[in-house]
Amino acid sequence: MKLRTLALLGLAFISTAAQAQVNALPPTRHILVYGEAQARAVPDRFKIALQFEAIDVDPAAARRRVETRLQQVLAQLKSAGVADNEIVATSMQVDTRRRHDDRLNEQVFVGTGVRRTLSARFDRKETLEQFLGTLKTSNELSISSVATELSSEAELQRQLRQKSIESSREKAEVIAKAYGARLGGVYSVSDVAPQFQYGVREGSWPAQYAWDTQGYSDGFGRLERIQVTGSRIGANQAPSFQAGYVDFQDKIYTVFLLED
Incomplete structure (x- = not known):
């Protein structure tokens, strides 16, 4: 009896969830659109993560090696001008290390492993490169x-959200006008892609309104541009790595009611 009751409750829950999904759209005339905004920026901050690890049958010796190397790197970071609040070091982790011996076909004891990690944030790519030039990696110090x-x-991200909202309304107005209707009120808004029974899925709609640092025309007027500042690579520089670009995107899904 209890199993039957639970089964009925489960079916009722599934039915309610499915009905809620269908009812996410209003019973009256409406239009479902999404607005999208994109931006490409040159990064202006650089974060490095380092791992310190030593294995020894003497746990104290392993700990001393890790702490000594960590203090050396901290001194290098401070010499590079990295502020204390931009440096984060984890607490020490200690565990037993074993390896598989093929001859014995069993795990044999190697020693005690001591590990710490450290991360630091640089505000200039050139400063990070200088720090990397002084860093000596080994089996006990690696760049994660x-x-x-x-x-x-x-x-x-705040600006992108505003632009994606404006984009959704502009797109809805253009479509409604083409069908001889006017936009009414907003029925629902979400930044999560809807999934309805008639097959709307994330990414299945063409992207018409793009907004990036180059500017983009959608046929109904040029959208505004974002100016993002950063440390760009000069023509006469030979950096050890390229900073590249960082792409940002925002989408908003809106259901508008339609009026005659």
């Missing part, structure tokens, strides 16, 4: 990653 960031990302 070098990532690019944009200091004004939060503001850029």
Whole structure:
């Protein structure tokens, strides 16, 4: 009896969820559009992640090697002008290390592993390159990653959201006018792609309104441009790596009601 009750409750829940999905669209005339905004920026911040690791049968010796190397790198970072609040070091991790012995066909003890990680953020690519030039990697010091960031990302994302909202309304107005209708109120707004029974899926609609640093015309007037500042690579420079570009995107999905 209990199993039957649970089954019925499960079916009721599925039915309710499916009905809610269908009812995400209004029963009256409407138009469903999405607005999209894009931007390409030159990164102006650079983050490096380092890993310090030593293995020894003497745990204290492994710990000393890790701490000594960590302090050396911290001194190099400070000499490079990296502020203390831009440096983050994890606490020490200690575990037992073993390896597989093919002759014995078993795991044999190697020693105790001591590991710490450190990340630092640079505000100039040239400063990071200078630091890399002084860094000596080894089995006990490795570079985990070098990532690019944009200091004004939060503001850029805010502008993209505003542009994607404007894009959705402009697109809806053009389509409604072509069919002899006018836009009414907004029924629903979401930044998550809808999935309805009639087959609308993320990415299946053509991107008509793009907004990037080069500017883009959609046929109904040129959209505004974003000016993003950053450290660009000069013609006479020979950097050890290219900073490249960072692409940002925002989408908003809106259901507008239609009026005659």
